[in-house]
Amino acid sequence: MHRIDDTLTQVQQRIHAAAMKAGRNADDITLLGVSKKQSVEKIAAVAALGLKHIGENYLQEALDKQAQLTEQALTWHFIGPVQSNKTRAIATHFDWVHSVDRLKIAERLANARADHDRPLNVCLQVNIDDEDSKSGCAPEEALSLAKALSQFDSLRLRGLMIIPKAQETLEQQRPAFAAARALRDDIASATGHPLDTLSMGMSADLEAAVAEGATIVRIGTALFGSRH
Numbered sequence: 001m002h003r004i005d006d007t008l009t010q011v012q013q014r015i016h017a018a019a020m021k022a023g024r025n026a027d028d029i030t031l032l033g034v035s036k037k038q039s040v041e042k043i044a045a046v047a048a049l050g051l052k053h054i055g056e057n058y059l060q061e062a063l064d065k066q067a068q069l070t071e072q073a074l075t076w077h078f079i080g081p082v083q084s085n086k087t088r089a090i091a092t093h094f095d096w097v098h099s100v101d102r103l104k105i106a107e108r109l110a111n112a113r114a115d116h117d118r119p120l121n122v123c124l125q126v127n128i129d130d131e132d133s134k135s136g137c138a139p140e141e142a143l144s145l146a147k148a149l150s151q152f153d154s155l156r157l158r159g160l161m162i163i164p165k166a167q168e169t170l171e172q173q174r175p176a177f178a179a180a181r182a183l184r185d186d187i188a189s190a191t192g193h194p195l196d197t198l199s200m201g202m203s204a205d206l207e208a209a210v211a212e213g214a215t216i217v218r219i220g221t222a223l224f225g226s227r228h
């Protein structure tokens with residue numbers, strides 16, 4: 001068992017070292033603590049240490065935690081698959097949704113968010129390795145989906161999210177992240193939207209993601225320990 005202040009420092013140091021190596025400023029990389037299947041106490045502990053961006057995968061679990069963490073001024077990110085019957089709750093209880101991968105879901109989120117005072121930040125999830133088992137749109141569909149999303153005033157398209165195939169080494173990990181960055185750049189220039197976000201990198205591959213331009217790294221186990 002590690003103390004959470006130690007693991008938070010370790011993760012911050014990994015981000016810092018990877019940023020330095022890439023000639024980047026570590027302040028341009030947001031650490032998103034992924035707390036699925038972790039306790040409210042652990043979230044409160046990292047929040048007290050200054051980590052305010054929290055990612056959850058399951059709606060009901062997230063709502064239960066949010067109800068117990070109203071004092072912490074957290075920014076909540078939904079990062080799991082979005083079911084269409086959950087879009088209203090997701091659009092009202094989260095600041096970000098990283099896992100938008102089809103127009104119907106975007107439209108439902110947009111309608112549910114319409115009477116809110118701020119747009120919902122969204123990322124398009126792209127199935128960058130074309131894996132059968134993964135959510136996300138095909139890379140070839142990303143541009144037309146991005147164009148379709150920009151019609152919704154209550155959504156703000158920020159960029160792309162990917163979960164690449166697990167790979168052992170940094171050199172094996174980098175190409176998927178590089179492909180996501182290239183796709184983001186293509187979409188940004190084709191649409192004229194400055195897409196400022198690449199949500200990529202998890203506990204096992206954050207260095208490769210930072211090397212290729214990640215702006216949000218989503219870290220679960222390295223921060224909170226293994227999930228129950």
Ligand SMILES: *Cc1c(COP(=O)(O)O)cnc(C)c1O
Nearest residue numbers: 034079202203218219220221222
């Ligand atoms: C669980 C999860 C993470 C965190 O993964 P770790 O390997 O525990 O860091 C990041 N992103 C998504 C989408 C997840 O579901």
